[in-house]
Structures are given as C-alpha cells and as structure tokens.
Amino acid sequence: MVRWGSGWQSMGRLGAIAKRAIWGIAAGVIGLGLAGCGEFFADLAELTDWRVMASPHLMLGNPSEAATRQDMPQNYLLLKPQFALSYNRDRGTANWVSWQLNGDWLGDVDRQDDFRPDPDLPPDWPEVTAQTYRGSGYDRGHMAPSGDRTASRADNSATFVMSNILPQAPGNNRGPWNDLENYCRDLVRRGQELHIIAGPAGQKRRVGPAAVVAPQSVWKVIVVLEQPGLGADQISEATRVIAVNMPNDSVIETRPWRSFLTTVDEIEALTNFDFLSNVDGDVQAVIEARVDGV
Numbered sequence: 237m238v239r240w241g242s243g244w245q246s247m248g249r250l251g252a253i254a255k256r257a258i259w260g261i262a263a264g265v266i267g268l269g270l271a272g273c274g275e276f277f278a279d280l281a282e283l284t285d286w287r288v289m290a291s292p293h294l295m296l297g298n299p300s301e302a303a304t305r306q307d308m309p310q311n312y313l314l315l316k317p318q319f320a321l322s323y324n325r326d327r328g329t330a331n332w333v334s335w336q337l338n339g340d341w342l343g344d345v346d347r348q349d350d351f352r353p354d355p356d357l358p359p360d361w362p363e364v365t366a367q368t369y370r371g372s373g374y375d376r377g378h379m380a381p382s383g384d385r386t387a388s389r390a391d392n393s394a395t396f397v398m399s400n401i402l403p404q405a406p407g408n409n410r411g412p413w414n415d416l417e418n419y420c421r422d423l424v425r426r427g428q429e430l431h432i433i434a435g436p437a438g439q440k441r442r443v444g445p446a447a448v449v450a451p452q453s454v455w456k457v458i459v460v461l462e463q464p465g466l467g468a469d470q471i472s473e474a475t476r477v478i479a480v481n482m483p484n485d486s487v488i489e490t491r492p493w494r495s496f497l498t499t500v501d502e503i504e505a506l507t508n509f510d511f512l513s514n515v516d517g518d519v520q521a522v523i524e525a526r527v528d529g530v
C-alpha cells in the first residue's frame with residue numbers, strides 16, 4: 237500500500253529539502269504581499285541587528301535596545317569601530333556608551349583634543365559643539381576615555397565626538413572617575429579584557445545653547461574577563477563585575493573610586509536599562525547583585 241507522502245520519504249533528504257523549498261516559496265509569496273511597504277523597514281532592522289551582533293562593543297548586549305532609526309530620537313544607536321552608544325536627542329548626550337578594552341586598543345598615540353559635533357547624527361537635530369559647555373563650569377567629560385583609544389590617531393580622535401561627552405563636574409572627571417579609568421587600563425596591561433558601559437543618570441541642570449543635560453550622577457559597569465577573545469557564554473558566576481555610581485559634583489574629587497561601588501542591579505533600577513542581557517539569566521542574577529570585593 238502506498239501512503240500519501242511516501243514518495244517524499246523515499247526521496248530522503250533531497251525530498252525533504254525540495255518540500256521545504258516549495259513551502260518556503262509559498263510562504264515567501266504570501267509574505268511579500270503582507271509585508272508591502274514595511275519590507276524596507278524590516279530589512280533595515282535586520283541590517284541593524286547584524287551590525288549589533290558583529291560589534292565587539294555590544295558583546296554583552298544592547299542595554300536599551302537602541303536602533304538607528306530617526307523615529308527613535310531618545311534611543312538612537314550609533315555603532316562606531318571604536319565604541320557603540322545610544323544617543324538621546326532630548327538630553328543632547330548619550331544614554332550609555334559601551335566599549336571593549338583590551339591590549340589591542342592601547343598604544344602611544346597622543347591625545348588629539350579635536351572635540352567636534354558627531355557627524356553620524358541626523359543633521360536636523362540640535363547640534364552639540366565643542367563650545368556648547370563653555371562657561372558652564374562643567375568639563376567635557378569622556379565616557380569612552382581618550383586614554384582607552386591610543387593605538388591609532390583615528391581611534392583616539394573618534395573619542396572626541398560630542399556624543400561621547402557629558403557635562404561632568406571637574407572634581408568628578410579629574411578625581412575618582414579618572415582614577416577608575418586608570419585602574420581599568422592597569423587591568424588590561426595585566427592581560428585582562430574589559431567590557432565597559434558608562435552613562436548619565438538624572439538631571440542637575442541644562443547647559444549652553446543646545447540645552448545639554450548635566451546629569452546628577454555618572455555610572456559605570458565593568459565586566460572583567462581573564463583574557464581577550466572570550467564570549468558572553470563564557471561569563472560565569474565567578475566573573476568579576478565592577479559597578480559604580482558617582483555624584484556629578486566636584487566635592488568628591490579626593491574620594492577613592494571604591495567608595496562609590498554599587499551593584500549592576502542598582503544601576504539597572506536607576507536607568508531602566510538591562511545590562512549584560514546576552515549573559516545567561518541565572519548568571520546575571522548572581523553577578524548583578526554582587527558588590528565588587530565583598
């Protein structure tokens with residue numbers, strides 16, 4: 237007795253492939269009709285996803301699911317060779333900046349100091365320039381530090397776009413914030429690889445003609461990997477995570493950076509972002525609740 241479908245079965249794997257192809261073509265024809273003008277945006281989203289997956293700076297995740305779409309002006313993804321960030325047009329700063337740091341990024345290039353508007357932002361958005369913070373009393377504070385990108389002039393210059401800069405109180409920027417940046421590069425010189433995310437929280441006041449938000453505090457999350465080249469799936473409950481939240485105030489200048497230690501959970505509650513989202517959920521729960529060194 238010949239059952240329906242036995243012809244396909246006897247054809248084995250080739251048959252299965254042919255069957256899938258026929259269904260695929262049928263689904264494709266229906267899909268094309270349904271997609272209509274949305275197809276373009278679907279393609280764009282797919283392209284963005286691919287870039288997100290390929291970027292070493294988003295290995296641990298995209299904390300706010302930012303996308304490079306003009307209809308998302310408060311969460312606009314910029315993926316650069318040197319770092320990734322979510323830009324907020326209404327704050328005039330990033331929501332977060334994320335970057336990989338290992339020995340390959342460190343060299344002996346001088347600080348380029350070429351602060352400038354970010355050319356990758358939509359041209360009709362309010363422009364934050366090298367002069368926007370002038371007279372405000374705030375430093376042009378780097379998120380991805382100049383000192384973390386010294387392997388080439390292009391890499392170092394890339395950190396001076398204003399989308400990577402926040403109005404930072406001088407005593408914060410040149411005090412414990414700077415000390416922690418130096419500590420990170422010490423870890424890298426010992427052979428470790430870091431994945432760092434930093435950004436602002438709250439609003440103290442607005443600065444300059446572009447009304448840039450000076451935040452109440454600046455926070456940073458640092459995942460410390462024992463060697464370069466590991467993946468998010470190799471992060472375990474034993475992985476070291478450093479989280480800090482520092483008031484954006486010069487009174488903290490002489491305080492040690494360790495006095496601002498907190499948990500990733502606290503910074504997630506403060507910002508509503510999900511950090512380390514590419515890490516296994518059970519592992520996240522452990523390493524996000526732990527204060528470094530405790």
Ligand code: MN
Nearest residue numbers: 377378409414
């Ligand atoms: Mn700085």
Ligand code: MN
Nearest residue numbers: 510511512513
């Ligand atoms: Mn998380």
